[in-house]
Amino acid sequence: MPVSKKSILSLTFVLLFLTAYPLAAQDFVVPAFKGKVIDSNTGMPIDGASVVIDFKKSGTLTNKEGEFQVFIPNGEYVFKISHVGYKPYRGRVSIAGKDREMTISMEDITKQLEEVIVSSVSTRKDIQTPSLGVSILSIKGIKRLPTMMGEVDIMRSLQTLPGVSSVGEGANGLNIRGGNVDQNLIFIDNTPIFNPTHMFGLFSVFASDAIRELELYKGGVPARFGGRTASVLDIKMTEPNLEKFKMQGGIGLVSNRVMAEIPVIKEKLSVLVAGRASFNDFLFKWFAPDNIKSTRANFFDLATKVFYRPDKKNTFSFSSYFSRDYYRVDSLFSLENVIAKQTSFDYGHTNFALSWNHYFNTKTSLDVVGVVSDYKSKTSSVDTVNAIDLNNKVSYKNLKASIDYQPNEAHKINVGLSAVRYDISPGRLNEGVVSRIATVLLPDEQSWELAVHADDEFKVNKDFTIQYGLRYAQFLSIGPTAIRKYAEGQPPSDASVIGVENVAKGSVVKSYGGLEPRLTMKYSLSESSSLKFGYNRMQQFLQLLSNNTTPLPTARWTTANEYIKPQISDFLSLGYFKTYNENVWETSLEAYYRESKNILDYVSGSNLQLNPNIETQIIEGKGRAYGIELMLAKKKGELTGWVSYTFARSLQQTIGDFPQLQQINNGNWFPSNYDKPHNLNMVMNIQPSKHHSFSLTFAYNTGRPFSSPSGLYEVAGKKYPVYTSRNNDRISDYHRLDFSWTIYNPSMKDKRWEGSWVFTIYNLYGRQNAYSVFFKPYYQGVRPYELSVFASPFVSLTYNFKFL
Structure with a gap:
């Protein structure tokens, strides 16, 4: 085929x-x-x-x-x-x-603490101890967050935590769980901080290189702390290295900083010195508009610590902390009906602390601390005719001792006593100064705050632990002073004065005192979850007088007296905590409720700065705050961070002793200046390699309240707003995204030098967040305007270095 x-x-x-x-x-x-x-x-x-x-x-x-x-x-x-x-x-x-x-x-990191902000000795410890409403912050983690103009800012970092906020960007201080800025007790190595910000609130006063860690108590405050009603921020300085010399610092757009750890006697005596200084106000001359070219703004911090350990049973440390601000601007300050052509503000802290710790044995130790602190502020104008020289001062002295005793594994006992002396100079105007503006010397204020405390952490069994404590505080306002007496049945006013009582030096003007019980309880549902409950009562005898949304650094401090009662707060909290995947993830849910009384408010048009009879300008009311805080955190790994949401309300009711004459908002409840119902924070840190790390933070919150006019009235052809309700409106909601990129050079470690560049963009998408609302007249009435502080992105570059 x-x-x-x-x-x-x-x-x-x-x-x-x-x-x-x-x-x-x-x-x-x-x-x-x-x-x-x-x-x-x-x-x-x-x-x-x-x-x-x-x-x-x-x-x-x-x-x-x-x-x-x-x-x-x-x-x-x-x-x-x-x-x-x-x-x-x-x-x-x-x-x-x-x-x-x-x-x-x-590399195994199950037992390694990552450099995240919300951290503690171990994640499980958060779950298995009775601590409630307590955050321990790592300064290393804070340095990884995006910063404003390259400045590492503790106060701004705290605002990423649930329950912590401020009235706006550039605000002076923090509002924590419905509290005012003066209701936070802030310590750095046992010394108090009365104004925690530089440049009217733009940056915090703390030299970050000198700080080891921070403990923020929003609830569950131990009995050893007292004197404030909202929170305690306890900042610990770094212990200087006893073996080898170390140095680190940074060069930035706003400030330059350096820290050195210097061993003097190996393993016995060492010194730490850390400083930060801003001398870049020449930028105003070069880049600022003509109307603010004469503005000057600079600041510095200086922290030192001497650590001495003569033997295994005794340690001594001497800490000092200094901060100063100088700010000069055209036409900002008005006093005694005179507007200064150019005003200078000069304020800061001078703090010293000496402590001795003695270990008797493995069960008992003694801690003795002595503190001297001065906060001064000066406002001046060099006008040749209407010169202004106004000085204020708060002097604080404290001696305290406490004993820690642990008789067995079931008990941790702490007992102690404290004596605080306050000397306040509320205002001295033109003392020894030639000026048309008359001299005004407000009488000084003197007082004692004495306290004794005891608490015990009792481990009932492996699942149930209770921490109970009691603090007794006695406050004495003493002479010399002169007390105005007012007619019975009438509110204090210049028209109701019937006489003056002179009180001799050292005599008691007024005494207040009371018990402050503290209680927290923890019940373990499992090794990875627990339920906690807490109750605090706290008293506050020192208060800040300011009718501004955020107080100026020159705002007046005063203590309780014949007419000003101490604030008292009762605080309840309940929390649920759980960890997942070998403590890599942690979730928490906390709810709280606070009632406060003797909260200060002010009559309309009040004059607080140089008024010798401040009782005529104030009304005492009560407050109420409540909220729910949710948080999800990833604490270990290449990507770390957290998401938190807070629903919180802060309300006030002001009805004085004479309701017909002394009430605000017709005696109805109204939102406080820092009432922000919804707050959302997201923080993400990524370190894909040893040479690079990236951080993103996002913040959203409800706009704060302000008083909006309900009508207009007309006088001589001009229309003026009429206000009938307090805080009846809100500014627009706030949101902001920040970004930072850190470039490391770890290959230099072998040469004892480590450097890094930090590139930051603050307010990445240029959100024009409103800080306040003001009203201007126009031909039909008045028109509202919103003021923004940071209305565009801020780019910064900082170089950090370490010599190890």
Whole structure:
């Protein structure tokens, strides 16, 4: 049978295919690439580690022997290997020839504290101790957050936590769980801070390099603390290194800083010196508009600590902290109906603390601390005719001692006593100054605050722990002073004065006192979850007088007296806490309720600065605050951060002793100046390699209240607003996104030098957030205007260095 050409071609194709197939199959067979993942410390294999190649193009899991294999051709690939509790591995791997095996070591971080802001000695400790409403902040974590103009800012970082806010950008101080700025007790190494901000609220006063950690008590305040009703911020300075010299610092747009740790006697005596200074106000001359070219603004901080350990049972430390601000601006200040052409503000702290700690044995130790602190402010104008020189001062002296005693594993007992002396100079105008403005010397105020406390952390069993304590505080306002007496049945006023009583030096003007019970309880639902309850009563004898939304640095401080009662707060809180995946994730839910009484408010048009009879300008009322705080945090790994949401209300009711004459908002409840019902914060830190890290923060909150006019009245053809309700409107909602990128150079560590660049964009998308609302007249009446403080993105670059 003849064979067709078509059959011959088909047979040829089949033969060629059969001949070529073994060769083709041999070319496309891909051998296995094998790997093994082990623990860097123990060398043990890691089971279940995720292996991802080229960003999820392929991947697998390790087996019980820590081994894996993938079938990939020769080339260069990016391998990412991760496992819960280990630092992720990321690197490029070249595969060529027979080199198709590798071993990867991963670093165990299950017991390692990551540099995140919300942290403690261990995550489990947060769950298994009775502490409630307490946040321990790592300064290393704070430095990773985006900053304003490159300035590491503790106060701004605190605002990323649930329950912490401020009335707006550039505000002076914090509002914590419905409290005013003066209701926060702020300590740095046992010394008080009366104004925690520089430049009227733009930056915090704390030299970050000198700080080790911060403890913020929003609830569950231990009995050893007293004198404020909202919170306690306890800041610890770094202990100087006893073995080798270290230095670090930074150069930035706003300020430059440096810190040195200097061993004097190895393992016994060492000194820490840290300073930060801003001398960049020459930028106003170069870049500012003509109307503010003469503005000057600079500040400095200086922190020192001498640490001495003569033996194993005794340690001594001497700390000092100084801060100063100088601010000069045209036409900002009005006093005694005179507007200064140019005004200077000069204010700051001078603090000293000496402490001795003695260890009797493993169960008992003694701590004795002496503190001297001065906060001064000066407002001046060099006008040759209407010169102004106004000085204020708060002097604080404290001696306290406490004993820690742990008789067994079930009890941790702390007892102590404290004596605080306040000397306040509320205002001295033009003392020894030639001016048309008359001299005014307000009488000084003197007082004592004496307290004794005891508390015990009692572990009833493995699941139930109770921390109970009691503090008794006695306040004495003393002479010399002159007290105005007013007609019975009439509110204090210049018209109701019937006489003056002179009180001799050292005599008691008025005395207040009372018990402050403290209680927190923890019940463990499991090893990873717990339920907590807390109650605090706290008294406050020192208060800040200011009718501004955010007080100026020159605002007046006063103590309780014949007419001003101490504030008293009763605070309840309940919380649920749980961790997941070997303490990598943590969730919390806290609810709180506070009732306060003797909250100060002010009559309309009040004059507080130089009024010798301040009782005629104030009305005492009561407050109510409540809220719910939710938080989800990832504490370990390549990506860390948290998301928090807070629903919070802060309300006031002001009805004085004479309701027909002394009430605000017709005696109805109204929102306080810092009432912001909804707050959302998100923080994300990413460190993909040892050379780079990135941080993002996002904040959203409801706009704060303000008083809006309900009508107009007309006088001589001009229309003026009429206000009938307090805080009846709100400014627009606030939101902001910040970004930072840190570039490290760890290869210099071998040369004892480590440097990093920090690039930051504050307010990334340029949101024009309103700070306040004011009204201006126009031809039909008045028109509202919103004022923004930071209405555009702020870009900064900072260089940080360490010499180790």
